[in-house]
Amino acid sequence: MTPPPVVWFVVPKGIDDPARVSGGNVYDREVRDGLPGRGWTVSVVECADGAGVASALRSAPDATLVLIDGLAAGWAAAEVEAAATRLRIVVLAHMLVAAFPDATEPAIEAERRMLRHAHRVIVTGRWTGEEVARRGLADVDRITVAAPGARAESTAQPEHDADLLCVGVIAPHKGQDLLLDALDRVPTKDWRCTIAGSTDSYREFAARVVQRAAAFDGRVHLPGVLVGEALADAYRRSALLVAPSRVESAGMAIADARARGLPVVGTAVGGIPDTVVGGGALLVLPDDPDALANALTSWMTDPALRTRLRAEALRAREHLPTWDDTVSTIADVLEAA
Template sequence: MKKKQILIIAPSINVKGGISTVVKGHLGSELSNKYQIFRVSSHKDGNKLIKLLTAVKGAVRIIFYLLSKHIDIVHIHGSDPLSSLRKYFLFRIVEQFNCKTIYHFHGASFLESYVSKSPFFQHKINYLFRNVDRVICLSNTWEKQIAELIPGTARTVVIQNTVSLPERRTEKDHQEKKEVYILFLGLIGDRKGIFDLLKVMVKLKKAGHRLKLYVGGNGDVNKLEQTIDSLNIRDMVAYKGWVTGKDKETLYLNSDLYVLPSYGEGMPMSILEAMSYGLPVISTDVGGIPDLIEDDKTGFLIEPGDLHGMFNKIEILIKDRKLRSRMGMNARKKIEKEYNFDANISKLDALYQTLIAD
């Protein structure tokens, strides 16, 4: 029996970020055996010319696949308003052909950015959300917010991001350490709250706590380095660059807690990964994060920009190793139960089957 054909439109899998992680997970799953999957890169890191050429090449390849293959489903991945606008133009190409469409929405600071856009800009994004066959949301919170923001949005389905479970951490090394290790992974910039965390590190240093903050990610690295020096915390902050593979695994295994004081998120892969390694998480109540973190059970939730609250929650976990351990075990169990990779793939497979049957 001939395999059904899926065309995935997403940023290059070499782009640094959560979407590429999700797409690589799908491509490496049983979906690749069950379906014939084609992939087109719609975006690539680089200067404006590289991005423009990637977009044009992507549009040409989409047309090629739609003309030369029997594509059953086009699965489009996008995030912020600008990304959604780019996907609108690609969708207008796709809708000229007889295939089902999915918009996989990885929104981060979408709500705040959307409302500031012009009516023309909003109209294009609204058209995309209302005319695809399904919109995949990463959390129940996002599903409700999108329905309120863009009335008439196509039928939505919630499929959370997931991670594969690593080996369990052992407590032996962590009991013998004299310092508490904090981890932050993500885009270096204001949205992720890294500069708020650095300010809190100053307060923690003044309070006499023995800490080490590991920072991994890409973005405004110059500002990060300048801020570390201006705050005089070079002795307690180490920038590790963009970390992947074994290097990232080592950071998770050697850390005691994970902090992501973000101002806007969808469902951060880094929090899922941290929880899968048994780390308690301190983060903000934005996007799908409250669906992940149960306050006082798997970590702590704070308001974006609440430096005092961040200081208090970090200090609580610094002083109480048993609480860190208990929250970390609860976090791991939550991932095992609710964010299982196989269950995620089964949901996506079921959605594909439903659209094909239609």
């Protein structure tokens, strides 16, 4: 009897840690848990830094198939490049570092090295794949899109049409500062906004967001990281998800909102337009608090608009990719590699 194929899955340490919730961690867990159902034996290697990644790659026997999270690969780009001569390396790129305005040249160069030498590159959205190819980081025939999946959840049941939700690490690229600037411009003041996410990754930025939020007399709530039932409850109680990102490859929070038939107001950047295909969303230019304020005002003051967006979001919910679809695509890439 032929044993099942084996893949080493190299990921950042703590992908199950509730304090480190991120879209990338959620995606990695779904892949880890789903591949055995496709006949794969998955050997997960968690690494805390580049030294850990380098050690994992050195210890892998020749010809081992290695699926490596792009964040971890970037920590040890030289080792990934060297290992590609004897291992079959597939990079799972959740984002593109070079697309971030504050990306450093060493980080961009590390990304360039590890993507150019990967045998295959899996990206989480069409936009990311096109950017990887446009920047000459990988040939088109080595790139595969495996969009994040979604599970149908109970539909949102908000108490108020102006209950807003924003989910994601408190960080410049997520644009929570833009959201606060926009809310300050909204003429009606009966809204409530929950901004959920970790304040640990970008502490100075997060401190400014927290300080600014305090000026809204309790209408802005920052509960920190929400997981499990607490996060599900936040979605259930919200009328609208706001995604004010400056950079976004796909947007797991948007996928979670779509799974609940929850409309979205977001920025037309990166993979967000692809994530809201099917309707139920208003998109505005990025880094434009006036445009975002106008969209939020329209949502709060136009009942016909709310009815239309909710109906579109509920219809789109029926056609979302599933995590089974995601894992099946990745399994096909691994088999080809």
